[in-house]
């Protein structure tokens with residue numbers, strides 16, 4: 001079974017990847033904490049599918065188990081849910097020797113992670129991600145948080161779990177569109193760091209476990225080098241600068257994050273080609289692969305609108321923009337780019353489509 005150690009400034013923890021591993025959650029928890037109380041946070045879609053198995057596995061290891069199921073979807077990453085969890089942790093008698101478990105997608109992971117980070121100034125946390133996006137991205141790296149009425153992910157903490165338990169077999173119940181959203185991030189990893197991964201997805205890869213492991217290795221390595229997101233992590237943002245702008249302009253509702261990133265990757269690759277950074281033909285390859293997954297690859301929004309929204313992104317800290325370009329499939333770098341130059345390149349690319 002692939003076991004990857006994540007080494008951080010705040011301790012090391014294993015990332016366990018194996019089909020059927022959900023039924024071993026109890027053993028993993030018992031190896032992480034001394035206490036015998038567990039609190040599982042999940043959502044209303046995941047609860048009927050996997051909460052029973054998670055609970056049973058914990059009980060086998062003599063944990064008493066309390067649970068809370070929040071409504072599915074982004075609105076649950078809210079202050080109301082956060083405080084509801086604090087109250088329920090209190091009622092269940094959770095202490096710093098017990099364990100809090102996030103069983104769900106990125107929404108449950110981010111919310112629960114932040115609740116665990118702040119309850120009693122930090123309780124042990126195990127992430128059990130159940131969407132592809134959560135397995136390859138959000139459960140790794142220690143970013144947790146909630147949304148505020150005035151912006152997404154504005155309040156949170158860097159907080160590392162004691163373990164991440166990834167069971168690829170739970171992905172079988174995802175809808176096609178939620179699976180495709182995760183594939184956008186998987187394809188992104190291929191683009192920035194792993195040509196072999198990209199090639200095998202092109203060939204129609206069927207080994208989910210292998211694919212997830214490749215992505216997890218990339219994310220842990222990049223995060224290890226840049227735990228607090230000030231440098232190398234930027235590469236993980238390939239396709240995200242344009243993607244975030246599109247999400248913002250469409251009010252987050254009409255288009256999902258993965259879809260926006262898919263569009264962003266194609267435009268970023270094409271801009272790189274125009275600038276002479278990126279091998280010709282790269283954008284076309286990415287576009288073809290995304291289309292196979294029924295992901296969108298173009299936007300009706302104008303270059304000017306998208307540029308404007310990009311400039312107001314919270315991640316743009318200085319006057320110059322570090323834009324992530326590919327050399328070719330599998331190799332990326334962040335290139336400092338003048339705003340004017342960027343806008344002109346965007347206009348050129350937008351005019352083509």
Ligand SMILES: NC(=O)c1ccc[n+]([C@@H]2O[C@H](COP(=O)([O-])OP(=O)(O)OC[C@H]3O[C@@H](n4cnc5c(N)ncnc54)[C@H](O)[C@@H]3O)[C@@H](O)[C@H]2O)c1
Nearest residue numbers: 045072073105106107108130131133134138143170173174
């Ligand atoms: N912390 C990070 O580093 C990081 C990185 C990327 C994204 N995120 C966050 O992640 C969130 C998105 O995560 P997501 O895409 O997993 O969304 P999500 O958690 O909303 O899950 C998507 C849908 O799938 C359902 N679901 C989950 N697992 C299932 C399963 N096994 N079978 C059937 N249905 C299942 C959920 O109920 C939900 O309806 C966003 O809030 C985003 O900000 C965080």
Ligand SMILES: [Zn+2]
Nearest residue numbers: 185240257261
């Ligand atoms: Zn993303």
